[in-house]
Amino acid sequence: MSNFPNPHDFKSIPGTEGWERMYPYQYRFVTDDPERKEYEEKTLWFNDGLHYPEPLCPFDTIWDEAWYLALSQYNNRIFMVPPVRGVDHRIINGYVYISPVPVTSAKEVEARVPHFMERAGYYFKNWDALEEKWKQKMKNTIEEVTNLRIPTLPDMEALSVVTDGIGESKGYHLLKAYDDLINLGLKCWQYHFEFLNLGYAAYVFFLDFVQKKFPSMPVQRVTQMISGIDVIMYQPDEELKKLARKAIELGVDSVVSFSKDWVEVEAALKKLPRGQQWLAELDSKREPWFYVSTGTGWFHQDRCWNDAMDVPLSGITTYIQKIKQNANIDRPIAQVRAERDRITAEYRALIESKEDRKTFDELLGTAKTVFPYVENHLFYVEHWFHSIFWNKVREVAAILQQYGIINEVEDVWYLRRDEIKQALWDVVTAWATGVKPRGSKTWPGEIAWRKGVMQKFREWSPPPALGIAPEVIQEPFTIVLWGVTNNSLADWSAVQNAKDPDSITQLRGFAGSPGLVEGKARVCRTVDEVRELQEGEILVAPTTSPSWAPAFAKIKACVTDVGGVMSHAAIVCREYGMPAVVGTGHATKIIKSGMTLRVDGSTGAVTIAR
Numbered sequence: 001m002s003n004f005p006n007p008h009d010f011k012s013i014p015g016t017e018g019w020e021r022m023y024p025y026q027y028r029f030v031t032d033d034p035e036r037k038e039y040e041e042k043t044l045w046f047n048d049g050l051h052y053p054e055p056l057c058p059f060d061t062i063w064d065e066a067w068y069l070a071l072s073q074y075n076n077r078i079f080m081v082p083p084v085r086g087v088d089h090r091i092i093n094g095y096v097y098i099s100p101v102p103v104t105s106a107k108e109v110e111a112r113v114p115h116f117m118e119r120a121g122y123y124f125k126n127w128d129a130l131e132e133k134w135k136q137k138m139k140n141t142i143e144e145v146t147n148l149r150i151p152t153l154p155d156m157e158a159l160s161v162v163t164d165g166i167g168e169s170k171g172y173h174l175l176k177a178y179d180d181l182i183n184l185g186l187k188c189w190q191y192h193f194e195f196l197n198l199g200y201a202a203y204v205f206f207l208d209f210v211q212k213k214f215p216s217m218p219v220q221r222v223t224q225m226i227s228g229i230d231v232i233m234y235q236p237d238e239e240l241k242k243l244a245r246k247a248i249e250l251g252v253d254s255v256v257s258f259s260k261d262w263v264e265v266e267a268a269l270k271k272l273p274r275g276q277q278w279l280a281e282l283d284s285k286r287e288p289w290f291y292v293s294t295g296t297g298w299f300h301q302d303r304c305w306n307d308a309m310d311v312p313l314s315g316i317t318t319y320i321q322k323i324k325q326n327a328n329i330d331r332p333i334a335q336v337r338a339e340r341d342r343i344t345a346e347y348r349a350l351i352e353s354k355e356d357r358k359t360f361d362e363l364l365g366t367a368k369t370v371f372p373y374v375e376n377h378l379f380y381v382e383h384w385f386h387s388i389f390w391n392k393v394r395e396v397a398a399i400l401q402q403y404g405i406i407n408e409v410e411d412v413w414y415l416r417r418d419e420i421k422q423a424l425w426d427v428v429t430a431w432a433t434g435v436k437p438r439g440s441k442t443w444p445g446e447i448a449w450r451k452g453v454m455q456k457f458r459e460w461s462p463p464p465a466l467g468i469a470p471e472v473i474q475e476p477f478t479i480v481l482w483g484v485t486n487n488s489l490a491d492w493s494a495v496q497n498a499k500d501p502d503s504i505t506q507l508r509g510f511a512g513s514p515g516l517v518e519g520k521a522r523v524c525r526t527v528d529e530v531r532e533l534q535e536g537e538i539l540v541a542p543t544t545s546p547s548w549a550p551a552f553a554k555i556k557a558c559v560t561d562v563g564g565v566m567s568h569a570a571i572v573c574r575e576y577g578m579p580a581v582v583g584t585g586h587a588t589k590i591i592k593s594g595m596t597l598r599v600d601g602s603t604g605a606v607t608i609a610r
Helices: 034-041 061-078 106-125 127-147 170-213 219-224 232-250 253-257 262-270 273-289 310-324 333-349 354-402 409-414 417-433 439-459 476-480 486-496 546-553 568-576
Strands: 044-047 084-092 095-102 465-467 506-508 510-513 516-523 538-541 557-560 580-582 596-600 605-609
Touching: 061 084, 061 095, 061 170, 106 127, 106 170, 127 170, 127 354, 170 219, 170 354, 170 417, 219 333, 219 510, 219 568, 232 253, 232 273, 232 310, 232 354, 232 546, 253 262, 253 310, 262 273, 262 310, 310 546, 333 354, 333 568, 354 409, 354 417, 354 546, 354 568, 409 439, 417 439, 510 557, 510 568, 516 557, 538 596, 546 568, 557 568, 557 596, 568 580, 580 596
Parallel strands: 516 538, 538 557, 557 580
Antiparallel strands: 044 095, 044 465, 084 095, 506 605, 510 580, 516 596, 596 605
16 A cells, blocks of 8 residues: 555645635645544545646636536536546645545445436437537537627716616626636536546446456557547647648748748748748638647646647648658558557457457447547637637736736736636726725735745645555546556655655556657657657657647657546557557656656556666
């Protein structure tokens, strides 16, 4: 059993005392409630670095609150997943720690089974029709947030307010618009989890069946059986490839590639007839494919390609260079599918019972049907919707800046969403009354302090886990998505307790994608650092983002701190046919750029040659 630091033993970093007020009160580890304190100490909490490799600004907590509710309700109140309830959340120094809440009573597990079979069974049987309905709901929600208007406050209301008997002010509509914006965000996340838990469940059912039949079969083999499936999350990257080919076809590739600055490239292209033709082609792709985030989409600073055109330009340039070198830039989908079919046939042939072969076929068929959603929902929610949402909040921030509540638009992220609502009430009542908002004296100083706190949080290294690990971790999503198992916890603990981190020569994680390679490491924590990747290097990252896709055309392998066999890095590497080791816990802390690594994606070992 691996024990980690007691969550109540952490002292505030000097200079951050009082940081707890930056986050919702229910996120605190407490010492003044004996029952809650005992529960927290006996529970395993692991750092959700998969979604939050850096500390959360107060406003950015919105998506954590949203999935805290949505995942848990679908597990525990809607689909009645038999062995697990929801996922509990806490925050220490800005970092989110989570813990799945199991159903501990065997009798209750049994009682939940028929409800789950009825409710989940309905979704599995009607998946395609329900998913089409889901896509329409998401598109409607994206349209709503796109069309939402954030009104400004006029010196004098329009005469029509009087002559049309409207009876409502712009102040009221500003407050309402902010509420509508937040509610659209929360509704979007209700949809986010409508299918997701079931998508993972279908994979876990298949995994469980196969591993009982073949106890020595690695998890990676099971994931390969559902690989080679097209998903729209790959489409933004495919559009960059098309634009690279179009630039070469039109003879403007040298102009597209001459600078890393999009403003310079665009200006040069506008002077050329064929350059204008290429720009028109690019413009036709921007809606919706350039709404892909430069990060995971979970953080306000993750601007989309439309807001950071240097990023897709870098990808296009990479592909132009590859094409001119006669390199194949397409995903090796035919090879991946051939290997998938070979492995599937090999194991299926070993199943002697006709009934078991039928079950194998049905479970595999369901897993293949539902798997695309596991990746596709990311584009609709974290990328397309979030990119528009963040910019709408910036419109609200511009009004707060105008009235002195914040000094800069980007300061708004240091306020909780409920504090923004309070500040808007302050602004609107001051506007209505003709006085100065009180917040112009209270908030700037508080925000300056919070900025300092956030910087200290970024310099702190959060432990991968807290509390006491259970004897056996069984919760399926914890294993396949976050990569938390008893073995991984033991590995993390060993590295964390090492007296000399520089003496560590091997890290272990999940075998995310098969293969064995050696190469130089390149540690990348942001999309800006990804641009520094050189041909043939090994990407080492906290986690990966779909916007990093062009990087996979350069690298030999990928190593991540967090994630299981169904994490983004593992899935993409399998599709590109390159090795991946995910969920190492400490790769970005131990490995330095330039080190030589030996990555074994078949065993989950990363050997460091210093």
